[in-house]
Amino acid sequence: MPLAAIVLAAIAVTFEQLIEWRYGPMGIIGFIALAIGIKARNTAFGGIGAIILVMLLAQSG
Template identity: 75%
Template sequence: MPLVALVVAALAIGFEQLIQWKYGPMGIIAFIALTIGLKAKNTAISGLGAIILVMLLAQSN
């Protein structure tokens, strides 16, 4: 079980670094808002994070 937790943590950190590298500080803020909103089951915060991520993705294309 600790190995699985370690792998999941490494993937999460890698994904955060990828978001920050590609989309800057606003991308990491959106990712954190989405994560916090999902964990707290707060649709307003998770929706805000998702909207910001979608806007960043649309802007990059």
């Protein structure tokens, strides 16, 4: 179990760094807002994070 937690934490940190490298500070803010919204089951906060990420993805494409 501790090994799985370490692996998941490493994957999460890597994903966050990739988002920040690719999309800058707004990408990390959107990702964090989405993650907090999902954990707290707050659809408004999660929706804001998702909208930020979608706008950044649409802008880069």
